[in-house]
Structure formats: structure tokens, C-alpha cells
Amino acid sequence: MSYNTFPLGTILFNALFLLVAIAIESYVFHTRGRRLDKKASVAYATCVNLFANVLGWIIFFAIEPTLPVNVKTQLISFVFFNQLDSPDANFQSFIIMVGFLIFFATFLLKFGGLRLLEIALKYPLAEPEKINTLTINRRSYKTKLQSRNMATGVLLANSFSYSAILLILVLRSLEVRQIAG
């Protein structure tokens, strides 16, 4: 072979999405829900995102060989030429469904990852707050509601980071269309 192809764009985008997700999610972990301190929230967001990312890749590698040829060609078309081959409505709704599934799968992975991380680091993310009727003031009551469960925090963080990534993708596709047109 006189040439070689290298998925540089894929790697750079993956790295960019990881950085964006870690930045946003550590901010969410820091300001909402359990209110982790800065260092811990960055570390938690990093671990959880790396974990979800690796598992996502592994699932992709497991599914990829079994894909039917028409789906595979769409995938190849996207990776190599940054376009979907035949934009028929069926396929578009399929993509939307896949995106939807991926969102909830990542949420579950991140939630599970956080649990695993808690076990691995052997210190709980936050002690369950003791209900002390005397010291309840409005603020702590509010925090308690917010920190009611970890799942809400992860869901929130995941939604924010996915929105940001989606925004990047949309901006990119607009730019690509401009260059191409």
C-alpha cells in the first residue's frame, strides 16, 4: 500500500468531547447535587467520563462486525467523507433513536461508574445527611432536596455535556456545509 489513513479527526474529536464533558460535568458536580469540592469533582468527572468512553468504544467494537452492510456503509461514509449516504427519513429516525439510546446508555454507565468509583476509592461521595429537625433551615433543606439522589446529578451533568457536544456537532456541520457549498 502506497498510502496510509489515520483517524486523526476521530481521535481529536473524541479528545475534545472528553475535555468538554469533563469540564462541564465537574462544574455540575461541584455546584449542584452533592456539592463535591473542586479537586474531587474534577477527578470524579474525569474517571466517570473515561470509563463511559472506554465502555462505549468497546460496545462499538463488539457491534461493528455484526452491522448490516447498509448501516456499515453509512458509518464509513460518515467517518471518511463526513456525510450520510442516502438521507432517507427512515435512516434519520434510526439515527435519532440510536442517539437517544446512547444518551441513556451513557447515563447508566456514568451512574454505574460513579458507584464503582466510590467503592474503589472507599470513601463515600457524601454521607447521607442526618435529619436534624432543629438545624433545618431553608438553605440546607434546599441542598438536601438537590442532593436527594446521585442519579439526578449524573443525569443533569450528562444532559449538559451532551447538549454542549451536540452544539459543537451542529456548528461543525454548518461550517462543513458552508465550505462544501
Added chain:
Amino acid sequence: MEYILKLLKPVTDFLGRILRVFNPPRIFSWQTLIYLSIFSWIMASISVGIISNLIGLCGWIFLILATAWYTTDNPLRVFGIPLGALITGALVSVFLFGGGRPETGLTVHSFVFWPTVTALITGIPEFIESGKGKLPSPDVRQRIIILIGVAAVISCWLQFYFVMQNWLQEFPTLQSDTFNRQGLVVRVGEPTTTPTNGIRILNQLDAAVKEELEDRPWSEVERWLIEGKQRVGSLSQEVIQDNLAKYDEKVLWRVQPRVTNLKPVKSGYNLELYAVWNGPSSDPRRYYLSKSCRITPISGGIPQKNSLARVSCSQVSRKPIRGLPPQQL
């Protein structure tokens, strides 16, 4: 480490006496392990079957231990990762995923798992303190987890590179396309300019058409051409099955014919064969290759009912033509 050495003491004592010629500083040193591994490999190479595999395995273990020992004695760090771990990691992943034998060499898997194995090896010393197991502090554990995570992501990228190479092998026509710079890949080097599989289909089809039509009575040839679409369709199916069976892209090539009259009218026919690429392409309008065959009577002039046919075909178009081929009128 010490435990293993205690087990091997009689062996190392004996070998140490012999190897004193090569003067390792102590008997328990990494040089001894290197010698042991070389010795094991020599023994493995002259023995056969399971014995050979077993001794070869020992050779690997000695080599890995020696490398780990040497590199822990002389740590050289790059970006916080001890370079030694990279080397030990390479050895371990070749050992684990390369079939465990030196002659199998590097496999895709040993390459892909190298970063992850390296990160795991880097983490191991944190769990050992003066020969005993210990649990490192949460901060250290966290650092190890992140390091392993980053390494695993890099492993995934490497694996994706190989997935992509696999795509290029299954769909070789992609190689002839120009990847525009908006894609998620970069290409180093020159692309091949023509889709070889398309050319092969048309050339084989040419031969098949000749076999069917050459030296056949003219009336038969005309009947064949009337049903040209079906005839060429089934011939091309056979050709694609015979020639592209090993490629996934075989379903993405479609052949369509077009029959026109030659001028002067009724002196013969022109059979155009188009191979259309229905797969991914940088141009959404698709492209096709073409080849045209002249079907004329051997005698020349206006064909009679019983005159025999001759088929002569041109070369395949040198460059792919954009768009879809003209339809049969």
C-alpha cells in the same frame, strides 16, 4: 519476586556458576534472568511439542522479570510514566496477545493492549511495599484509575485505527476516492486513482459476454440483446460472485447495460456496460465506470439471419465518471 527466586535458587546457583564467565555482579541480578531466558529459548528451540511451549513460557517470564528489574533499578520517566513500564508493557502484551511465542511476533492485539498493560504495570508498585501487599491512599488510587482510563482510551483509538484498516480492506474502492478534508481521517501518501474492483468486474463481464455472443447466429444475438438487462444482470451477478467474493463491497457494485444501434443503422449494435458504485463516496452524486462493446456480424455490412456475430470491446474508461449512467431508452 523473592519468592520466585527462592524457588529457582538451585537452578540459579548452578547457572550462576556457569555464567560467572559473563560476570553478573550478583547471582540475583537481572543479568542472570536475561541469561536464563536466553537459555530457556535455546532449550525451547531444540525441543518439540508441549515441552518446547513450556520452556518458551519460562523464557518469556524470565525476560519480563529481567526487564522489570532492570527498569526499576534505572527508572527513566517520560510524562510521569516510567519508560521501563512501556518496555515491560510491550513485552507483556506481546507475550499475552502475540500467542506467547517470539516467532508469532507482533499482532494487532498486542499493539492495541500495549498502553493499557503499561498503565497497569505502572500501577503495580503502588500496591507493593517492601515485598508485601498494601492498599495505596485514595489519592494514589485515583491517580492510578485516571492513568489506566487514559491508557484504555488510547488503546481504543488504536483499535479504531485497525477497524478502519479493515474497512479499507473490505471496501477497497474507498481507497480510490479523494477524502475531503472535512472527514474524520487524514491520509498520508497518494491515493490509487482507479477503483480496481470496478475495472475487474467490467473486464470479466466483457469476457463473459464474448463467450455468450461470439460466433453465435445473428438472430440469437438479437434476442439476447433484447433481454439485455436481465442477461447482463445475471452475468454480472456471477462475475461479482466469482471475483469479489472476499470483499464486503460486492453488494455495492451494480452493473447496468445500454444497447444502442450502430451507425449506419442496422449494421450492428453497441453494448455499453456500466459498473455503478453505490457505496460511500466523497461526491454524493456517485460515479460509474464504463466499457463499450461493438457487436457486429463477422461478414460485415448488413447482417443476415445466419451470419455469425463478433464482439469487440474497448478499454474501461480511465477515470470514474461522475453521476449516474444514461438509462436504456
